[in-house]
Amino acid sequence: MSVTGKIYGINGPIITIQGNLGFKMSEMVYVGEHRLVGEVIGLTKEQTTIQVFEETTGLKPGELVEGAGRALCVTLAPGIITNIFDGIERPLQLIGRQSGAYIPRGVSVDLLDRQKKWDTKITVKKGDMLTGGMVIAEVPETPAILHKVMVPPDVEGTVIGAVEDGAYTIEEPLVTLRTRTGEERELIMAQQWPIRIPRPIQKRYPADRLLVTGQRILDTLFPIAKGGTAAIPGGFGTGKTMTQHQLAKWSDADIIIYIGCGERGNEMTNVLEEFSQLADPKTGNLLMGRTTLIANTSNMPVAAREASIYTGLTLAEYYRDMGYHVAIMADSTSRWAEALRELSGRLEEMPAEEGFPAYLASRLSAFYERAGYVENLNGTDGSVTIIGAVSPQGGDFSEPVTQNTKRFVRCFLALDKSLAYARHYPAINWLTSYTEYLNDLEGWYIANVGADFIPCRNELLNILTTESRLNEIVKLIGSDVLPDDQKLILEIARVIRLGFLQQNAFHEEDTFVPLEKQLEMMKVILYLYEKSKELIEMGMPMALLRENRIFEKIIAIKYDVANKELYKFGEYRQMIDEFYHGLLETNA
């Protein structure tokens, strides 16, 4: 028998019920005659406070509130991948078919398709001893993803019956267990999990495998590890969303969960359209075949915006449990923090910094801590990588969300307004960004790319740092008065900036660059530096070196050498040699 109560007060998305009627904290509730979904967020002897995930226009005091008896859960079963959900896992495409262009209030839909029959291969037999997390069946969900049906984490027992391989819906019983207490329990594909509770794991591993993104500035300068956390802060128009899109398209995770939290509707439409057409470079399957979108756009109810982050995390953890590497793109965590602020304001809580609630930091840390490279309950390895965009107010990184995020992430990719104004994309500032994963990943680079990768990377960063120091001087007195060796550093830094760091997301070849090519590019740039330096040391003026078009040619490598034509780098080395000897001969 579920608990019920009557609405007393309504203020935006927050409603109150008088008296303590036995609702539980975080319990899911249905509010009013439209049965709007809500969640209990506060209990006192005098009143129960509920946040509603839908518009509350039209609600009346006195209408019924009914408790669901369980926390706000998501349904986990085949049918999640390729889908697009709102903040509480309601499928938007289905809502669109049912209700037209607009999302009405109190819409009642099944979270996942209950009619569809999935091809199922049972992997257990009578007598098997099963514990939580173990795989009982396999379902090809999309061409890229084999869905593994698992025993819920809190269940164990001996198989006393299993169905034949065949087509089943997500609610038909597949396996019957006898639990330790002697009860019989039927297992179906679908399981429920409360969104605010992390799914259990066996143990955590250090994050020492690279998440390959194909984006040069990330893979070489500021790598992210699988199971790691990264934040991308930047003012509006600096390219947060573009960077997130690039990562969602090209990173080598098995599954992408893209959370559009309080962002633009057109952007979600764009992702949906584009991912349904683009092919994954590794498998050739459509990108949408490994992607789930959660779209709680900025005009959708604010409480569901707060929940959308957790919904995404729970879906990610579920696929991690199957042994997949999942990457979460959360765009943007600031909107989520602002949703917290908005709700906190409505609850008349004591505000801390900039009106944000005092629990902002603990919520952020709890969110990022759900990332990790882990051993699952069933012995497989999987990871959840979280990449969160941050939209600081006024582009000022000293605001609370950016500062608190910085404490809990290990890779910080600061987007820079002035780079964006000059249309230098990705506009990641190489001086203020950092990554803590480099040391952990060193072994991986040596084993998978080459021992010279990290030294080259450090040399590159070194040149860039020197450039910024020299630029301080140039700003005061101009570049003409610098000695030639320093002019050369400026020139090489320019080559690095234009030819290496800048990457064109709309160029067929340049949008994704394999690590081998990244290494070759670095090596060729550094070779040019080495040879030019020799010439300068022999007393050649920089102006003479500049006359040669070699610098421009090296910059254009990103367009001129296709990703598959790595042999061409030999020609460039030859060109540099010719340039070197040519200058020596004519000016000796």
Next chain:
Amino acid sequence: MSIEYLGLSEINGPLIALEGVQNAFYEEMVEFVVEGGRRKKGRIVALNEDKAVIQVFDNTDEMSLKNTHTRLSGHPMEIGLSLDILGRTFNGLGEPIDGLGKIKPEVTLDVNGLPLNPCVREYPRNYIQTGISAIDCLTTLIRGQKLPIFSGNGLPHDQLAAQIVEQASLGEGSEEEFGIVFAAMGVKYDVADFFRRKFEDSGVSSHVTMFLNLSNDPVAERLITPKVALTAAEYLAFEKGMHILVILTDMTSYAEAMREVSASKGEIPSRKGYPGYLYSELATLYERAGIVQGRKGSVTQIPILTMPNDDITHPIPDLTGYITEGQIVLERSLHQKNVYPPINVLPSLSRLMKDGIGAEYTREDHQDVANQLFSSYARVGEARDLASVIGEDELSATDKKYLKFGVQFEQEFVAQGGNENRTMEQTLDIGWRLLHILPKEELDRIDTKILEKHW
């Protein structure tokens, strides 16, 4: 049949409390009859059992705790619409004020609207030629986009908006119907009148629907005006298949009104005294732009906002920029140099531009030319900084060329006449001509093939 309540329990600024209310619902419309027969409208903004807090869309003068009759309407804020609204002028609540009588509604719609399902949106791709180079080439306006103008007091944002409307509507194909919805929130009478005259002069006034809440009109009414206007726009676009351009001016007054009402409700302020839900409220307005699959029309928004103290990091422009698909930023120093339109192209941006230009839509070299102009003009800034320290004479030959490029870019590319309507071809060709000022090897943003073809 509805109950009338006599008397009120509290009046505080635009907010009224009423006790003993039966069967009221959240955001229900209420009508007051004040002694002497004056009618006022209001909306329930908070409910606690039988106590309702009502926001009055008018001033509360003459109201007392005893002389007011209150009647609940039984429905949320609605507006009656039909094609007759074209060519008409309404107040901020959607009531006709042009003396031509009421319109006969075909449908009655809730002004709050509902969120558009991202799955049924169509991604906007068709560009609108505005005839203004700085916009067409560098921040291309796309049909179905929301592209605000960030301006300051005393800058010619109204003139620019009017020019966009005039030239964009001229450029439309003749078979497609277009319309303009104009919403004024707390602007001066002169501004509203300027737009009215402009629309008349260019002969589009029969396609214009105006919603006016002037600066001396009630503050609370201002909170409803854009919602009414956007409801009308959505009706014309998605029911009647028209291409609607919505001008919302001035968003700053709208946000200030929200702050004022929030303060009198006693809410906890967040940034600069604005309520915590400012972002959500702005988003529910701006997101009502776009194109819906399977329907003919579109809603394109050009909101205008004046940045307080020209500060782009102020909460209003800041939050707006995070919701809209780009922005056009006007710059005071360009205005002082007599450049019209004084668009500072560097912080200006159109997010939808990348998918609406190129060989299929405009010209194959468009993206590259735009990137190069942005990057070169950014270099101009550096060269100017350096020149102000060491003097122009000491600059290197390349930097001197950049200075020259900068001046000509502002005078010939950005600046144009108030009635000058340039084609996309003309605009891009001016761009190429200016790039010729620079040495060819400086043009690092242009694909080698395109450079060879157009140089």
